[in-house]
Amino acid sequence: MSLVVQKYGGTSVADVDRIRHVAERVARCRSAGDDLVVVVSAMAGETNRLLALARAGAEMPNDCESDVLATTGEQVTSGLLALVLQDRGVPARSFLGFQIPIVTDDGFGRARIREIDPTALRATLAAGQVAVVAGFQGVTHDGRITTLGRGGSDTTAVAIAAALGADVCEIYTDVDGVYTSDPRIVPGARKLSRIAHDEMLELASLGAKVLHIRSVEFAKRYAVPLHVRSSFHDGEGTWVVREESGMEDVSVAGVACDRDQAKLTVVGVPDRPGIAAQVFGPVAAAGIVVDMIIQNASEDGTTDLTFTVPQADYAKARRILDGLRGTIGGREIRGDLDLAKVSIVGLGMRAHAGIAARMFEVLAAEGVNVQMISTSEIKISVVVAAKYAELAVRALHDAFITES
Amino acid sequence: MSLVVQKYGGTSVADVDRIRHVAERVARCRSAGDDLVVVVSAMAGETNRLLALARAGAEMPNDCESDVLATTGEQVTSGLLALVLQDRGVPARSFLGFQIPIVTDDGFGRARIREIDPTALRATLAAGQVAVVAGFQGVTHDGRITTLGRGGSDTTAVAIAAALGADVCEIYTDVDGVYTSDPRIVPGARKLSRIAHDEMLELASLGAKVLHIRSVEFAKRYAVPLHVRSSFHDGEGTWVVREESGMEDVSVAGVACDRDQAKLTVVGVPDRPGIAAQVFGPVAAAGIVVDMIIQNASEDGTTDLTFTVPQADYAKARRILDGLRGTIGGREIRGDLDLAKVSIVGLGMRAHAGIAARMFEVLAAEGVNVQMISTSEIKISVVVAAKYAELAVRALHDAFITES
Numbered sequence: 001m002s003l004v005v006q007k008y009g010g011t012s013v014a015d016v017d018r019i020r021h022v023a024e025r026v027a028r029c030r031s032a033g034d035d036l037v038v039v040v041s042a043m044a045g046e047t048n049r050l051l052a053l054a055r056a057g058a059e060m061p062n063d064c065e066s067d068v069l070a071t072t073g074e075q076v077t078s079g080l081l082a083l084v085l086q087d088r089g090v091p092a093r094s095f096l097g098f099q100i101p102i103v104t105d106d107g108f109g110r111a112r113i114r115e116i117d118p119t120a121l122r123a124t125l126a127a128g129q130v131a132v133v134a135g136f137q138g139v140t141h142d143g144r145i146t147t148l149g150r151g152g153s154d155t156t157a158v159a160i161a162a163a164l165g166a167d168v169c170e171i172y173t174d175v176d177g178v179y180t181s182d183p184r185i186v187p188g189a190r191k192l193s194r195i196a197h198d199e200m201l202e203l204a205s206l207g208a209k210v211l212h213i214r215s216v217e218f219a220k221r222y223a224v225p226l227h228v229r230s231s232f233h234d235g236e237g238t239w240v241v242r243e244e245s246g247m248e249d250v251s252v253a254g255v256a257c258d259r260d261q262a263k264l265t266v267v268g269v270p271d272r273p274g275i276a277a278q279v280f281g282p283v284a285a286a287g288i289v290v291d292m293i294i295q296n297a298s299e300d301g302t303t304d305l306t307f308t309v310p311q312a313d314y315a316k317a318r319r320i321l322d323g324l325r326g327t328i329g330g331r332e333i334r335g336d337l338d339l340a341k342v343s344i345v346g347l348g349m350r351a352h353a354g355i356a357a358r359m360f361e362v363l364a365a366e367g368v369n370v371q372m373i374s375t376s377e378i379k380i381s382v383v384v385a386a387k388y389a390e391l392a393v394r395a396l397h398d399a400f401i402t403e404s
Numbered sequence: 405m406s407l408v409v410q411k412y413g414g415t416s417v418a419d420v421d422r423i424r425h426v427a428e429r430v431a432r433c434r435s436a437g438d439d440l441v442v443v444v445s446a447m448a449g450e451t452n453r454l455l456a457l458a459r460a461g462a463e464m465p466n467d468c469e470s471d472v473l474a475t476t477g478e479q480v481t482s483g484l485l486a487l488v489l490q491d492r493g494v495p496a497r498s499f500l501g502f503q504i505p506i507v508t509d510d511g512f513g514r515a516r517i518r519e520i521d522p523t524a525l526r527a528t529l530a531a532g533q534v535a536v537v538a539g540f541q542g543v544t545h546d547g548r549i550t551t552l553g554r555g556g557s558d559t560t561a562v563a564i565a566a567a568l569g570a571d572v573c574e575i576y577t578d579v580d581g582v583y584t585s586d587p588r589i590v591p592g593a594r595k596l597s598r599i600a601h602d603e604m605l606e607l608a609s610l611g612a613k614v615l616h617i618r619s620v621e622f623a624k625r626y627a628v629p630l631h632v633r634s635s636f637h638d639g640e641g642t643w644v645v646r647e648e649s650g651m652e653d654v655s656v657a658g659v660a661c662d663r664d665q666a667k668l669t670v671v672g673v674p675d676r677p678g679i680a681a682q683v684f685g686p687v688a689a690a691g692i693v694v695d696m697i698i699q700n701a702s703e704d705g706t707t708d709l710t711f712t713v714p715q716a717d718y719a720k721a722r723r724i725l726d727g728l729r730g731t732i733g734g735r736e737i738r739g740d741l742d743l744a745k746v747s748i749v750g751l752g753m754r755a756h757a758g759i760a761a762r763m764f765e766v767l768a769a770e771g772v773n774v775q776m777i778s779t780s781e782i783k784i785s786v787v788v789a790a791k792y793a794e795l796a797v798r799a800l801h802d803a804f805i806t807e808s
Binding site: 016019050053054056057058059060061062064065066067068069071072075076078079080081082083084086087093094096098099143144145 | 420454461463464479480486488
């Protein structure tokens with residue numbers, strides 16, 4: 001008998017029929033003797049509908065009240081799956097974030113989990129019930145509702161698995177597992193049977209939408225066995241695992257593409273110490289996560305400061321820069337939303353020299369101009385014009401994965 | 405400066421434009437210096453959509469999980485109105501039932517409010533914010549979500565007004581106030597400027613949908629000044645008030661019609677003591693509210709037991725009766741859903757003799773057959789075939805109100 005946490009994404013609970021399929025799988029696992037906690041997302045499209053409603057109501061909707069709207073999507077799915085399970089004779093009850101509770105900080109819209117009390121969930125399992133948990137949501141210590149950011153239900157599932165010491169956390173989705181690249185872009189992309197936490201972390205933060213990045217962090221930190229698999233069939237998916245010997249033999253595990261990129265450049269700021277702090281202090285204070293940063297000093301004692309942010313934060317970041325012009329100077333602010341970030345990821349980069357050089361060669365051979373570069377121990381990312389994104393991904397997959 | 409609780413119904417918050425209108429009115433009251441708590445319903449149609457989803461998921465959806473679904477409607481409206489208010493510069497925050505908290509019993513689907521802690525609302529008002537409260541919902545002492553039954557947002561508003569000692573509770577709706585009858589049935593129906601609590605209680609329980617019955621009970625018990633008015637214009641509506649001298653001068657204040665009636669008859673049960681208890685014990689235990697009861701003893705030592713329930717409870721009640729056949733006997737169970745209850749209400753009935761006789765004369769003159777009769781000190785109700793409902797209402801309104 002195992003303790004299993006399952007998470008079903010939006011397409012797996014898109015309508016009552018799909019929810020019945022989920023209930024069927026849950027019933028099957030339960031009759032195999034497993035204790036089950038099931039974490040659900042909002043029905044596909046529902047979160048977008050709710051956030052659109054928030055934007056219709058206010059030009060700059062406050063994150064705290066937007067979370068009040070957005071969390072209703074998962075609330076509906078959790079109640080509905082509990083009803084469907086009960087209807088087929090499986091004892092079940094729903095849990096909202098505040099009922100467990102899943103306590104988060106007050107970073108509305110992208111809160112971080114601080115603590116999960118496993119008592120109520122344990123009591124429900126001990127009573128022979130399936131616990132159906134609304135994903136994506138939490139509650140602050142003073143009772144306000146929060147969300148964990150897009151894809152946050154993965155993190156709910158892994159964090160609950162960690163809190164309960166579950167035997168496995170299964171992430172059910174509409175794909176078979178983690179692929180070497182997006183199969184819609186690269187027809188030859190292969191499913192990986194295993195991937196190391198660090199590789200998955202890089203891929204998740206580089207635009208591979210299969211897992212929420214914080215869920216991978218939790219899985220790594222608390223050693224939660226994580227299995228990404230399809231809700232449409234029973235085949236094995238991809239296990240996200242601790243690094244194992246032999247994993248470094250493969251230089252590049254995956255090629256990722258992230259179109260959610262916006263670039264901002266402050267042109268001609270004085271080249272003196274403290275400028276970067278003056279810019280990125282207010283940006284961070286506004287809750288905007290800056291990805292790449294480049295600063296080029298020029299001959300005339302000024303410098304151009306360029307950085308990238310998620311597209312949703314572009315307007316906010318631009319307003320902040322406009323407000324700073326008076327203190328930091330700068331001739332103008334330039335922006336570009338027509339971008340993509342293309343990345344290669346692999347533990348093997350630590351062992352194999354020359355990967356970066358080879359990457360630039362491949363891109364140059366296709367005539368792709370690289371605008372920004374960022375590297376870590378196990379990944380290299382480049383920002384390119386959006387029109388080159390697919391070409392770059394295919395060329396890199398061919399060179400590093402198909403031909404390796 | 406007054407402390408005002410306002411409640412807006414589903415048609416008043418049907419879409420973002422209507423919510424903007426509500427925000428405008430709230431802003432106006434606030435700039436007049438009032439402290440405001442605003443209770444909102446779900447956007448029109450939303451509760452039905454959510455309950456239909458529950459019924460799609462389960463044949464007999466569990467009330468507890470249905471409440472988890474249903475409460476999301478008011479949650480969305482409360483967050484959205486808070487956003488719209490903030491957008492026009494009015495400080496506001498939303499409150500869900502569990503956040504105040506509004507503690508109820510665990511009668512899921514039709515819970516009763518046990519206690520409202522006014523501390524958080526008072527702090528919000530003291531901070532100069534408008535408190536926007538999701539109506540219809542509460543929380544049990546162990547943190548499960550409940551609903552107060554259809555129309556329950558009225559009760560949320562009046563109960564909060566009582567807890568805060570508000571100066572007035574305004575119920576905004578799509579009609580101008582309380583009418584002598586439904587204007588869609590009786591074109592000559594008049595708006596009442598005042599109505600006594602007891603008359604309103606009878607009308608509300610007899611099918612006049614303008615106020616949730618428990619809201620009137622709360623208003624009476626805690627002496628909350630209650631004003632039913634239109635959200636479309638500024639005119640005075642109807643004040644629901646303590647009984648005043650002169651109110652008895654009018655014999656009939658209103659004529660109500662309730663189509664939500666189902667009749668069940670157990671035919672030929674043995675006529676011995678305890679039968680009624682054996683029937684109505686299990687019915688009550690299932691949370692079904694029985695309205696009228698008639699028992700006719702016949703010559704052969706058996707009796708027919710007839711009673712009415714809301715249509716939603718008909719199937720459940722019928723199953724209970726079928727299950728009881730073994731213990732109580734009875735030749736058959738008969739049911740009828742094609743019914744209406746037509747009632748006349750007025751404090752004046754206490755002082756005026758012969759109202760009942762006149763009512764039956766009026767109905768007989770129109771050829772309307774009366775199936776069941778029920779009376780109280782200030783009302784007389786009759787159950788008739790549904791096809792006679794409008795005819796009966798018009799005839800009674802003509803006889804008792806237009807001609808008086």
